């Protein structure tokens with residue numbers, strides 16, 4: 001009898017220990033849809049405009065066809081390009097680029113440009129211009145309608161670095177559009193890139209650069225250089241090629257800093 005009681009006591013003790021092993025912990029609650037949704041902050045409302053290419057309500061209009069009051073020559077003097085009938089046209093005789101008075105970093109840039117219907121010249125000598133981001137990195141402008149040149153220097157290229165994915169160029173005399181989304185670089189203290197600049201470019205609504213890394217300055221001769229910089233202007237290039245001058249209209253920018 002005593003033996004039986006002892007066995008029973010041992011069994012009870014074992015069960016108690018096992019019960020302790022089965023300690024229950026809190027279980028995660030049931031997932032519901034609202035656990036992965038956030039409501040604040042709400043993105044601010046932007047009026048996109050009526051027509052394709054219109055400046056959205058939060059854009060800075062850089063050229064609306066009236067004047068070049070947002071621009072100057074690189075030397076700080078008045079811009080020399082002429083404005084007529086809502087377009088700004090290069091004046092080659094003065095030999096000057098134009099640059100924005102304001103400086104920018106990451107941005108969304110829209111501009112429209114057109115080479116004359118009767119344009120002449122070939123290769124790089126045909127409607128050559130360019131748009132420089134932060135004053136450093138050129139997205140090439142060139143009349144490449146039935147005009148071949150080196151692929152990494154044609155329209156839609158990051159000059160001497162990255163050829164465009166395709167060539168959606170319009171005929172001379174027709175307006176082309178550039179929509180450029182640019183991410184400014186971040187530099188280390190020693191002046192090298194922590195993050196290189198990147199750019200996405202649509203030419204006439206067609207993707208030609210897809211988040212392309214820019215490896216430094218866009219040099220005519222030589223390799224890209226790393227030059228530490230901060231915000232910089234948008235520069236439109238006056239190229240010295242002998243072809244008829246290029247024109248611009250409807251230029252706006254959205255500051256993404």
Ligand code: MG
Pocket residue numbers: 128129130138140141237239
């Ligand atoms: Mg150029």
